[in-house]
Amino acid sequence: MGKTPLDLVFNIEPNVFVSLEEYLRTGGYAALAKSLSQGAELSLREIINSDLRGRGGAAFPAGKKIEMVRGNAETTRYIICNADEGEPGTFKDRFIMTHIPFQLLEGITIAAYLSGASQGYIYVRHEYPEAQGILIKAINQAEEEGLLGENIFGSGFSFHLELFSGAGSYLCGEETALLSSIEGKKGRPRLKPPYPTQSGLWNKPTLINNVETLANIPKIIEKGASWYRSLGTEDSSGTKLISLSGDIKKRGLIEVPFGISFAEIINDFGGGPKEGRKIKAVNIGGASGVLVPPELLDTPLEYKACAQAGITIGSGAIFVLDDTRSILDNVQNRLKFFLHESCGKCTPCREGLRQADIILDKLIAGQAGVKDVDTLTRYTGAIQEASFCGLGQAAGNTLRSSLTYYREEYLACCQENRKSAGGEDLALMEETA
Ligand SMILES: Cc1cc2nc3c(=O)[nH]c(=O)nc-3n(C[C@H](O)[C@H](O)[C@H](O)COP(=O)(O)O)c2cc1C
Numbered sequence: 290m291g292k293t294p295l296d297l298v299f300n301i302e303p304n305v306f307v308s309l310e311e312y313l314r315t316g317g318y319a320a321l322a323k324s325l326s327q328g329a330e331l332s333l334r335e336i337i338n339s340d341l342r343g344r345g346g347a348a349f350p351a352g353k354k355i356e357m358v359r360g361n362a363e364t365t366r367y368i369i370c371n372a373d374e375g376e377p378g379t380f381k382d383r384f385i386m387t388h389i390p391f392q393l394l395e396g397i398t399i400a401a402y403l404s405g406a407s408q409g410y411i412y413v414r415h416e417y418p419e420a421q422g423i424l425i426k427a428i429n430q431a432e433e434e435g436l437l438g439e440n441i442f443g444s445g446f447s448f449h450l451e452l453f454s455g456a457g458s459y460l461c462g463e464e465t466a467l468l469s470s471i472e473g474k475k476g477r478p479r480l481k482p483p484y485p486t487q488s489g490l491w492n493k494p495t496l497i498n499n500v501e502t503l504a505n506i507p508k509i510i511e512k513g514a515s516w517y518r519s520l521g522t523e524d525s526s527g528t529k530l531i532s533l534s535g536d537i538k539k540r541g542l543i544e545v546p547f548g549i550s551f552a553e554i555i556n557d558f559g560g561g562p563k564e565g566r567k568i569k570a571v572n573i574g575g576a577s578g579v580l581v582p583p584e585l586l587d588t589p590l591e592y593k594a595c596a597q598a599g600i601t602i603g604s605g606a607i608f609v610l611d612d613t614r615s616i617l618d619n620v621q622n623r624l625k626f627f628l629h630e631s632c633g634k635c636t637p638c639r640e641g642l643r644q645a646d647i648i649l650d651k652l653i654a655g656q657a658g659v660k661d662v663d664t665l666t667r668y669t670g671a672i673q674e675a676s677f678c679g680l681g682q683a684a685g686n687t688l689r690s691s692l693t694y695y696r697e698e699y700l701a702c703c704q705e706n707r708k709s710a711g712g713e714d715l716a717l718m719e720e721t722a
């Protein structure tokens with residue numbers, strides 16, 4: 290989609306692949322030079338004041354996380370850029386890696402300098418071979434130009450960066466599973482605390498941030514925290530990349546300032562529903578996000594307002610479902626994804642999801658009753674509350690929101706409520722057959 294008239298952080302241009310030469314010509318790496326000359330304290334203050342929050346899902350304040358690693362007494366520290374991008378319907382990090390790779394490399398290098406890390410890894414999704422190739426080339430070029438490696442810009446700061454190919458598992462995007470994966474172990478989540486900032490890669494303090502989070506950093510250092518804050522709202526600063534898809538006229542990646550409503554995103558950028566169709570539901574935040582009805586679409590894209598409305602911004606994926614879609618089919622599709630990706634370590638996730646899938650099968654086949662919907666609701670609570678890691682907890686989100694807003698559709702599938710095309714009670718007909 291086209292460039293917006295505003296001067297934003299990413300200014301998406303679909304067919305433009307920014308080379309190192311072009312990046313340097315348009316002011317690239319000025320932020321790294323500025324950071325190195327003004328010192329880490331001042332630069333870190335700028336990130337903290339910008340109120341940049343993690344864009345990988347949990348929205349943790351980025352400056353605070355850097356501060357935690359920086360403040361650790363252990364001097365061997367690592368930085369990891371989480372580029373696993375496994376959330377279904379999300380394709381924003383891929384754009385950054387393939388189109389503006391040096392903005393990402395510069396952001397990682399600044400964050401490494403601020404946190405005191407001298408070694409870093411970009412953990413890139415296995416299914417992104419193109420992005421991997423582009424990044425490997427970009428890392429080599431940056432090394433050749435002295436923008437990575439020993440004594441960067443003659444500052445005495447040295448930083449080495451490597452690409453690590455992901456293990457092809459959604460769960461490896463979870464930060465502690467990702468650590469195990471790099472360490473050569475099974476990509477299973479670890480107990481938190483200790484958090485990676487305390488004990489991360491090889492038990493050393495580690496800064497883990499999402500691609501989009503890190504790629505924001507050069508612009509914040511270059512233009513300042515107040516400029517960044519002015520792009521968004523009092524509550525949520527800056528901009529957000531949105532992966533927009535589903536039953537709308539225009540799909541694609543857009544960058545929007547925080548504060549815009551979901552309805553504006555869908556109608557102004559996505560062109561609204563297709564001719565003659567109506568929006569039935571919108572899945573916000575990817576497969577692990579929530580399913581919301583059209584009435585909630587005036588909610589602004591802001592962390593606080595969304596939390597109050599029960600919406601998870603997550604990775605920023607928005608998938609629109611029109612009135613031809615079945616809610617149960619959509620929910621089951623996502624549930625099967627979680628079931629496939631579950632590592633099986635804990636019972637609520639492993640067994641809860643399996644049982645939920647069986648109930649959904651029965652509901653869709655018209656062989657379930659209202660008591661099955663109640664059981665599904667109970668299981669959902671257990672999956673959400675008792676799962677060991679974010680995968681199971683998020684799978685519960687999907688189920689819960691659909692059961693809250695679309696309970697009628699669940700009930701309509703129940704034997705007690707099914708009607709034939711002629712209006713006869715199907716349940717009664719089956720009983721008497
Ligand atoms: C199952 C699961 C998968 C995740 N996948 C990703 C991912 O692909 N990319 C990502 O940046 N964060 C992912 N996260 C979130 C990370 O654990 C972590 O919070 C994030 O990388 C921190 O970066 P941020 O503070 O910049 O958001 C995932 C979390 C869970 C529970």
Ligand code: SF4
Nearest residue numbers: 633634635638678681
């Ligand atoms: S919640 Fe699911 S993915 Fe996470 S540890 Fe438990 S079984 Fe594994």
